[in-house]
Amino acid sequence: MECIPNAARLAGCLPAELSKPQTANTLRESFVAAIDQLERATTAVQVWTPVKSFAALFGFDYMFVLKGREDLARNVASAALYNDMPKGFAEEFDRAGHSPNNPLVLRAFTDARPFTASELWATPLSERQKRALALLSVSLNVRDGFMVPIRTSMELEGVVLLGGLKPDMSAIVRSSLHLLAYCAFERATALEATPRRKEPALLSPRETQCLHWAALGKTDNEIGTILTISPRTARFHIENAKKKLGVATRIQAVTEALRRRAIAA
Secondary structure: OEEEOOOHHHOOOOOOOOOHHHHHHHHHHHHHHHHHHHHHOOOOHHHHHHHHHHHOOOOOOEEEEEEEEOOOOOOHHEHHHHEEEOOHHHHHHHOOOHHHHHHHHHHHHHHHHHHHEEHOOOOOOHHHOOOOHHHHHHHHHOOOOEEEEEEEOOEEEEEEEEEEOOOOHHHHHHHHHHHHHHHHHHHHHHOOOOOOOOOOEEEEHHHHHHHHHHHHOOOOOHHHHHHHOOOOHHHHHHOOOOOOOOOOOHHHHHHHHHOOOOOOO
């Protein structure tokens, strides 16, 4: 039932890059509160409310959560799991033919890493893609956004899109939103699943050790030194753990291992 067995422990792993200690402490307290609320949610819709409330604290005005499916790039409105944009905006976006050219969604199909709208603007885009991004920016009065692809193995299960006029794009905020988005999607999926999906194989002792140190922010080189193995071997064990846990990224592996109590909280 739980998403993360110890939200406070996970919050302690977030990068401390806010200039004021009191601000960082407030963020961590809000993060833990959001995790607790989504764990208590009894419906998939309720799961996303604490995520949006947390994001709003840092200047994100809109949140759009999409379910991954084959026609997602052509039709976003019907794939929405959560949408607080102006009523009818997503439907009109589809009808105007912008969805197939929306680089925010297209990139999620090819890259598991979270990314910002500013980063996307800096990449080569077609004229149609530029128009789609500009329309979103002007119509919603947003200057930047943060997108989190949700993946298990190689499959795109969903996308969480956040945008605002002056959002806080610091590393600690982006890391917090990344974790919350992943946990919320997992919680929502668990609430909808009947029966619940089969648990993957348990981690080996060495995989558990490597993920434990990764949860504490250690690099492959540091893990190798601690465990007296090469950095390449440390990375090998973490990659194996990712496959067993059915996730695509290092931070997701840590989150999933904590949720499944595969590593100590």
